[in-house]
Amino acid sequence: MLKTSKLLLLSVALLAATASFATAADAKKKVAFVPQLIGIPYFDAMKAGGTEAATKFGVEFIYTGPVDANPVDQLQIVQNLVNQGVDAVSVSVLDASSIAPVVEAAKAKHVTLFTSDSDAPKSGRAVYVAQATDEGLGFMIIDEMVKRVGPDAKIGIVSGEATASNLNAWIGFMQARVKDKYPKLKLLAPQFAGGTAQRAAQLATDIMAANPDLKGIIGVASSTCPGVAQAIETAGKIGKVIGTGYCSPNTARAYLKSGAFAYTVLWDPAELGYLTVWAGKQLIDGKPFEATATPEGMSHPVTYDAKTGILLLGEPAVFTAQNVDNYHF
Amino acid sequence: MTELKSYTLAILASLWVVVVAGLAILQPSALDVSTVTTILQFSTILGLVSLGQGVVILCGGAGIDLSVGGIASLTSVVAMQAAEAGMPLPLLPVICIVVGAGLGTFNGLLVTRLGLLPLIATLGTFYVYSGAAVATTGGAVLSGVPSYFIVWGRGVVSGLPLPFLTLTLPLFLLTAILLRFTAWGRWIYALGFNERSARLVGIPVDRVRLIAYGASGAFAGSAALVGLAWLGSARPNIGQNLELTSLTAALLGGIGIMGGRGGVIGILAAVLLLVTLQTGLLQLNVNSIWQVGIIGALLIIVLLADNLRFIRRST
Numbered sequence: 001m002l003k004t005s006k007l008l009l010l011s012v013a014l015l016a017a018t019a020s021f022a023t024a025a026d027a028k029k030k031v032a033f034v035p036q037l038i039g040i041p042y043f044d045a046m047k048a049g050g051t052e053a054a055t056k057f058g059v060e061f062i063y064t065g066p067v068d069a070n071p072v073d074q075l076q077i078v079q080n081l082v083n084q085g086v087d088a089v090s091v092s093v094l095d096a097s098s099i100a101p102v103v104e105a106a107k108a109k110h111v112t113l114f115t116s117d118s119d120a121p122k123s124g125r126a127v128y129v130a131q132a133t134d135e136g137l138g139f140m141i142i143d144e145m146v147k148r149v150g151p152d153a154k155i156g157i158v159s160g161e162a163t164a165s166n167l168n169a170w171i172g173f174m175q176a177r178v179k180d181k182y183p184k185l186k187l188l189a190p191q192f193a194g195g196t197a198q199r200a201a202q203l204a205t206d207i208m209a210a211n212p213d214l215k216g217i218i219g220v221a222s223s224t225c226p227g228v229a230q231a232i233e234t235a236g237k238i239g240k241v242i243g244t245g246y247c248s249p250n251t252a253r254a255y256l257k258s259g260a261f262a263y264t265v266l267w268d269p270a271e272l273g274y275l276t277v278w279a280g281k282q283l284i285d286g287k288p289f290e291a292t293a294t295p296e297g298m299s300h301p302v303t304y305d306a307k308t309g310i311l312l313l314g315e316p317a318v319f320t321a322q323n324v325d326n327y328h329f
Numbered sequence: 330m331t332e333l334k335s336y337t338l339a340i341l342a343s344l345w346v347v348v349v350a351g352l353a354i355l356q357p358s359a360l361d362v363s364t365v366t367t368i369l370q371f372s373t374i375l376g377l378v379s380l381g382q383g384v385v386i387l388c389g390g391a392g393i394d395l396s397v398g399g400i401a402s403l404t405s406v407v408a409m410q411a412a413e414a415g416m417p418l419p420l421l422p423v424i425c426i427v428v429g430a431g432l433g434t435f436n437g438l439l440v441t442r443l444g445l446l447p448l449i450a451t452l453g454t455f456y457v458y459s460g461a462a463v464a465t466t467g468g469a470v471l472s473g474v475p476s477y478f479i480v481w482g483r484g485v486v487s488g489l490p491l492p493f494l495t496l497t498l499p500l501f502l503l504t505a506i507l508l509r510f511t512a513w514g515r516w517i518y519a520l521g522f523n524e525r526s527a528r529l530v531g532i533p534v535d536r537v538r539l540i541a542y543g544a545s546g547a548f549a550g551s552a553a554l555v556g557l558a559w560l561g562s563a564r565p566n567i568g569q570n571l572e573l574t575s576l577t578a579a580l581l582g583g584i585g586i587m588g589g590r591g592g593v594i595g596i597l598a599a600v601l602l603l604v605t606l607q608t609g610l611l612q613l614n615v616n617s618i619w620q621v622g623i624i625g626a627l628l629i630i631v632l633l634a635d636n637l638r639f640i641r642r643s644t
Contacts, residue, residue, distance in 0.1 A: 038617060067617050070569050076371050080611035083363045084356075097470045097562040101483055105363075162468025163566050192468065 030086040031280035032062035033116065033273065034077050036094045036164070037069045037195070041250060042222050042269050043092075045329045046117070049273030056297050057281045062086060069161055069195055071095035075102060082106045082113070088280035090129065092117035096165045099123050112283045116276040117269075118166040119310075126283055127309050129276045131267040132316040134166065138173020140316050141244060141265045142182070145216050148242050148262055151182045153215035156207040157190040158200050158228055160221025167220050170246070174218070193224050200227025201234075208235050219245030225264070229255035249319050249327040256321045263320045270329055272313055275302060279311055337583030337591070340631055341598040345605060352609040359612040362488040368604050369493045370559070374401070376497045376600045377552040378571045379578035380504060381433070381545030383596045385447070386579055387508075388541045389521030389588025390534075395451040396436055397549045397575055398568030399458030404428045405553035406462045409471040409563035418475045425554040426547050432458060433546015437539035455572060462565040471563040482558025492555045500548070501597045508593065517541070521589025578603055581628055583635070 033050055035043035047063045054061035062081065066073035071094045079102050081089045089111055093099050099120045106113040107124075116129035145155060157174070159167050171190050178185045191207065193200035204217050204227060219228035225247035232243045233255075243261040245252070248269070255261040278295045282288075289304040289311055303312045319327065352359050378397045385394045408424045416424065432454070439450040484491035508514035520527035520534045528534050549568070556567040582599035584591035603624060610620045 062614055064611070064614055064617060067621055068570070071564065071566065072371075072374075072569070073617075076367075076607065077611055077617070079367050079370075080608055083361065083367055084358065084612055095470065095564060095566075097472060097564065098560050100561055101559060104483075109363075161566075162463050163470070163564070168468065192463075 028058065028060040029281070029284050030060045030062060030088070031277050031284070032064070032081045032086045032089045033276055034074060034081070034089065034091045035063070035065040036074070036092050036118065038063075038065040038067060040223065041329075042248060045248070045269040046273030046276070049268075049270035049275075050277045051273075052270075053274040053277035053281075053297070057278065059277065059281055059284075061277060065092075066094075069094055069164070071098040071163070075099065078102050078113075079105065082109055082111045085109060086111060087284045088112040088114065090114050090116040090276050090280055091120075093120045093123075093165065094118070094161075095163055096120040096123065099125075112280070114279065114283065116279075117272060118164070120165075121308075125309070127279055127289065127311050129272065129279050129311045129313070131269070131272045131313050133310075133312065134169040135173050137246065137265060137316050138170045139177045140318065141170075141218060141246070142174050142177040142185075144263055144265065144318055145218070145242065145244060146182055146185065149215040152184040154186040154188065154211055154213055156188045156204070156211065156214055156217045158203050158207070158217060158219050158224045159190045159192050160223055161194060162192040164221070170220060190220070193221070193227065195221075195223050197223060197225075197227035197230070200224035201231045202227075204228045204231035205235060208232075208237060208241060214241055216242040216244065219243070219247065222247040222251060222266075225251050225255070225261075229258075229260040232260040233258060248329050249324045250329060252319065253324050256319065256324050259321075263318050265316050265318055267313055267316055268327075268329060271298065274298065275311070275313055337595045337631075337635070338598055340634065341582070341595065341602050344627070344631075345598070345602045348602070348606050348609050352612065356612050359609070364608060364612070365488050366485055366490060368601070368608050370490045371608070372600050372604045373490060373493045373497050373555050373559075374552045374567075375571065375574055375578060375604065376493075376597060377500065377548045377555065378568075379575040379582070379596050379600055380497075380501060380593060381548035382575040383579040383582065383584045383591070383593055384504065384517070384541050384548075385545045386584050386586060387517050387521050387588055387591065388538050389524055390440075390538060391447055392440075392521075392538065392541070392588060393447050393451060393576070394433075394436060394542065394545045395448065395572045395576075396432070396455040396458055397545060398571035399455045399460075399462070400429055400432045400546050400549035401553045401556065401568030401571060402462035402565055403432065403458040404550045405557050405563040405567050406466055406471065406565050408553065408557065409473065410465070412473065413471070421474075421478065421557065422551075422554050425550045425557070427550070429550015429553065430543050430547035433549065434539065434543040436546065437542030440542065441535040441539050459566070459568065462568075466563075466565045468565060470565075472561065474557050474561050474563075478558040479561050482555065482561070492559065496551060496555065500551070501593055504593045513537070518589050521585075521587075523589070574603070577624065577628055581631055 050061050074094050075098050103124045112126050114126040119128040178187050191203040193203050217228050219225040225245040229243050232241050238259045247264050252261050252264045292301050294301040385392045407428050436451050439445045440447050481491050516532045516537050578599045582595035
């Protein structure tokens with residue numbers, strides 16, 4: 001019995017320790033964002049943008065997500081935000097089907113559920129805050145690649161999680177672009193590295209070894225970019241194999257400068273986080289989205305398509321060794 | 330043995346009370362029926378898988394089933410593919426359990442017939458099963474679960490989710506009764522406790538163990554069924570992380586890692602404690618990185634308490 005009471009004490013201490021991290025409830029409206037994974041620079045940048053917008057628009061911003069990219073863990077986090085009665089919950093969806101069970105629960109609780117960064121199109125979400133269209137991203141990376149290697153080349157693809165709907169959509173549009181516009185370009189079947197750069201490096205090395213005539217490799221998930229670049233560097237194929245991917249200037253800076261990467265395609269995640277919180281505030285206030293609007297604090301307009309329910313941040317950006325130092329995210 | 334079991338249950342129950350009380354003080358709004366529903370919903374799949382994990386460990390011989398998550402993933406994918414190929418939809422539950430039991434039995438054969446160490450055998454099949462689930466679908470989600478299953482999977486009766494009420498809870502009670510009151514149950518404890526003497530008194534050790542792995546697979550298969558009915562689709566990674574979480578739940582629930590010690594009600598209590606703790610921390614918006622650490626600390630503390638008692642007794 002003595003042990004039990006000691007244990008009780010310990011757990012009380014543990015709880016007290018965790019309690020200090022909890023925020024006190026107040027009257028401010030709450031907007032939450034649930035990323036696919038916490039602790040990576042990409043979502044940290046979205047968090048920073050969201051925090052900035054929250055200060056500007058006077059809402060409380062809750063940022064919480066799974067420690068590994070597991071859809072059921074993400075569902076659990078979203079479900080709990082809904083149970084808490086957070087006014088608007090945005091999710092970067094890991095798996096479009098897994099979000100379905102909470103959509104009804106959210107409606108019953110008068111919680112506005114919307115998606116950002118990665119969508120669940122048929123889930124009944126209020127809006128999808130899109131970083132760029134999947135089509136724009138898929139086409140852009142292929143067009144830029146063709147500019148560098150020509151229309152007659154063999155290109156490898158290293159992606160992240162095989163189940164991530166946004167990554168698969170981009171790959172789909174890459175393949176569509178090649179089919180329509182560059183029939184001679186040979187796009188190899190995508191390899192999936194999960195979340196680690198190390199596995200991506202191994203896959204990229206294997207692809208290069210198996211295809212001596214390879215001209216380029218595309219790292220689809222931001223976590224795969226360093227792996228792909230390192231593989232090109234260690235294989236001594238800088239200039240012979242063009243590396244690229246969807247990754248931030250901070251992630252790719254060293255590789256853009258070494259030449260392992262010729263360019264990267266992305267958007268500004270901090271701006272996306274800002275737009276997400278702005279959209280949450282609009283939804284809470286019951287204000288409709290206009291076809292074109294420039295949210296307070298943003299430098300360019302965003303567009304809204306009422307038919308698809310997509311709020312679009314803008315065209316994707318291309319980063320190269322020349323312009324990379326102008327960006328810091 | 331009963332004394333040990335009740336001791337574990339007492340620790341878990343008091344910890345659970347502490348968690349709930351802490352939550353009540355810090356976030357009174359969390360004490361809502363919807364929280365209970367959420368906790369039980371997320372306990373359903375983990376509970377089923379942990380039950381199988383616990384039975385395998387109980388059987389001793391360094392028993393462990395690392396492939397439970399892979400079995401759940403592969404089963405849900407195979408079941409939906411069979412449905413797409415024209416299998417009558419009402420047979421989904423049957424095929425889930427049959428496929429799960431089959432995959433589990435394969436583990437059992439590797440261990441009992443080929444003499445592979447369970448850790449190695451099930452680590453291997455974990456990769457094979459979860460890899461096969463992703464490979465056959467290309468990572469895509471398979472939809473098309475009929476709506477009458479979804480009504481069950483998402484159904485709630487007075488705050489209690491139907492899958493928990495009609496599947497997880499009855500299976501736990503049934504397993505507890507089998508372990509306690511039948512010869513098979515006694516055999517499991519006997520061979521887990523001392524395999525050599527169990528063989529000497531004529532207990533069919535290999536057969537019992539084979540059935541335990543098969544049962545673990547069947548439980549994982551039923552977890553896949555819950556996933557299908559709950560999410561409305563087959564996901565090739567539904568079982569991700571289940572292997573280690575279920576192991577945590579089984580050990581936290583008082584199952585001795587060497588086998589032959591513990592009971593399945595402890596596992597259920599541990600699952601509920603784990604999910605309640607997670608839910609509580611999420612309600613308080615505690616960073617989920619802390620949650621992983623706290624669960625690890627909890628496991629060490631509870632097992633340490635258990636161990637200290639043994640050390641004191643043996644000196």
